[in-house]
Amino acid sequence: MSIELGSSDEEGIEESTSIKKNEKRKKLEDLVMKLDYADKLLNEGLEFLKKNIWWNSAEKIWGAVKIVTDELSKMVKGKPLSAKPRNITARKYVEELLLNIGFTEEEAKEYSSIYIDVRDRLHGAVFYGRVYVDEMNEIVDRAVKYCKVLSKKLREKIGVKIEE
Numbered sequence: 475m476s477i478e479l480g481s482s483d484e485e486g487i488e489e490s491t492s493i494k495k496n497e498k499r500k501k502l503e504d505l506v507m508k509l510d511y512a513d514k515l516l517n518e519g520l521e522f523l524k525k526n527i528w529w530n531s532a533e534k535i536w537g538a539v540k541i542v543t544d545e546l547s548k549m550v551k552g553k554p555l556s557a558k559p560r561n562i563t564a565r566k567y568v569e570e571l572l573l574n575i576g577f578t579e580e581e582a583k584e585y586s587s588i589y590i591d592v593r594d595r596l597h598g599a600v601f602y603g604r605v606y607v608d609e610m611n612e613i614v615d616r617a618v619k620y621c622k623v624l625s626k627k628l629r630e631k632i633g634v635k636i637e638e
Contacts, residue, residue, distance in 0.1 A: 502632050505545055509625045512541040516621050520614070528610060535617045536597035542624045543568060543589055549628060550574045565590050575627055588620040 519534030540555075547555040550571045558567045565586045572582035591613050 502634075505549070505628065505632060506634060508541055508545055509628060512538040512545075512621060512625060515541070516618060520618070523611075523614060531614070532596035532610070535614055536592055538621050539589060539592045539617050542621050542628070543571075545628055546571050546575065546624060549631065564593070575631060585620055585623070588616045592617045592620070 515534045516538040519531045519538065522528070522531035522534060544554045544556075546568075547553065547558070551557075555564070555567070558564065562570075568589045569582045569586040572585050573579065577585065595609070595613055596617065
């Protein structure tokens with residue numbers, strides 16, 4: 475059984491191109507939606523922190539960092555961060571992703587370090603360990619910077635205008 479999309483080869487090519495454009499548009503919309511959700515999580519995390527509910531704050535902020543990093547990985551490698559090769563550390567993998575989208579080597583090292591600090595200290599120690607870390611406010615500030623800079627860079631890469 476065969477299905478014809480068009481009555482001529484040209485119509486079939488046009489329809490195929492249209493389908494590809496729709497798929498690309500859907501991916502871009504999904505990316506923007508996920509980055510918006512990361513922004514929402516970040517704001518919720520900051521609100522929890524103001525109320526001294528630091529374990530919820532830590533997990534919301536980690537969620538925002540994770541989403542932004544996953545979207546970076548999908549943009550650069552076509553797959554989420556969880557699919558990174560086992561023979562490379564998360565720090566090095568994130569650093570390579572950042573270099574790929576135009577970060578300098580120094581910036582890539584700084585931002586990959588932020589990712590690791592948020593993962594290990596906010597997500598690990600604070601949320602799972604229920605241990606307040608003295609540097610939590612500093613790590614939160616760095617996580618906010620990470621999310622804002624990365625989200626802006628990813629939006630710019632796909633041509634979304636950012637209002638400040």
